[in-house]
Amino acid sequence: MARHAYKYSAGKLLKHGLTHGDWPRMWRRPERRDSYDVVIIGGGLHGLATAYYLAKDHGITNVAVLDKGYLGGGGSGRNTAIVRSNYLTPDGVAFYDRSLDLYNTMSADLNLNIMFSRRGHLTLAHTDSALRTMNWRAEVNKLQGIDSSVIGPDEVKRLAPSLDVSPDTRYPILGALHHPPGGVVRHDAVVWGYARAADHLGVHMLQETEVIDIVCEGGNGRDGKGPGGKVTGVRTNRGDISTPVVVNCTAGWASLISNMAGVPLAITTHPLQAAVTEPCKVFLPTVVVSGSLHVYVSQTDRGELVFGASVDPVGTYRVNGTLEFTEELAGHVLELMPGISKMRLLRQWSGLCDMTPDYSPIMGFTPVEGYLVDVGWGTYGFKAGPVAGETLAETIATGRTADLIAPFTIDRFTEGDLVGEKGAAAVGH
């Protein structure tokens, strides 16, 4: 099924630059088949990564990725593109560190520059208790070989001179957790890279194809759905597709899709707002996060400052911007960097975050045979995309839950075995 891949290279760039020739399309618009071995719902980073690793690592290429809109139009293109692995729990650290490894070699692996800027990541501490948590995280991280340490205000000032580290502010910077391997990635490029590579391996990406229902049989609920049943296909706005395996890789609509298979989730959906300023000369060399002030800041290669916040306190599917957010955000950013008070916000947007009670994803098999989930990605879906795809592909291909995602299975809620990542992830990032 694999097609001849059109390789990008410096030579090709030069040739196209001189001749102004058209570049070939990155992926096809294939004809839908009536049946696939695996159907993935959600053409974002997670869905495409899963399809790519299914094809590349396990030779399963009869795969369709369905999206009701266009590829990467949801959370994949709305996040603030930060990657890191300095989590609080050993489970989380091992998982996100594997993702960081995959991001490190991704440009070469996918033959597309994803612009990974490994610029370091600072999590500021404004209180004694926050500092204590930072020390805790640093020790958990070091134990697993992650480059992570607590630094004092002087070192913070050296790494990010625009920060106000004076002791007489309302939230003085007492120190920070410094994580040099963290950084930012061009998130759209990651989506395109996976889509293009998956397409070359024979995967079908079906855009503007909305799943209306998941067809099940044998379950104890309505229409054979629910525990004990198994998946036989999906119904879409463009016709029915039969398949023994359906993977829910959606964010924002995870509960609605899962209810189609009769599998309720421990998820509430909240919008998360972000904003970007007008571009200016590059002055912020690292990613800066403040949990107490609910804000994280990084500067893009174009010079815009990207701001993100924590999720909105009211669960809703509506992604409006609010004035409260803008005011609070501006106030908090100026607490940290008073020097940018004259900068103007260029635009503001929001995306949907599926929040779980333990700030960890829900992955793998469910009580319905052939229905798998990769949901509940809250505010950490982008940095986890590659490892989520890799482990989920392994789980589908081998029929056994991959070791790295064993702590994140759906039955942890009924078993009462939650992960407890809250300390590290209470602020969006």
Added chain:
Amino acid sequence: MIVVPCPYCGPRNSVDLRNCGEVVPRPDPSTASLSEWRTYLYLRENPAGWITETWYCRSGCRRYFTIERNTATNEIRDSEAS
């Protein structure tokens, strides 16, 4: 901005209140099985449509009340004291 009609304080900006989420029937703790109790604790319908939810009027009357809100549009109807 979501305007929440508190039955005691009148219409207020949602930032003045705390959203306590979907109303889920609470099983009797003395007879509920572990799985029933955990279902009550964690599982949510989370629909894109009308839900019945609880609000806490934290900077006003400090009372709890339930209303119906459409999570797809944030439209609100029918507030009653509880």
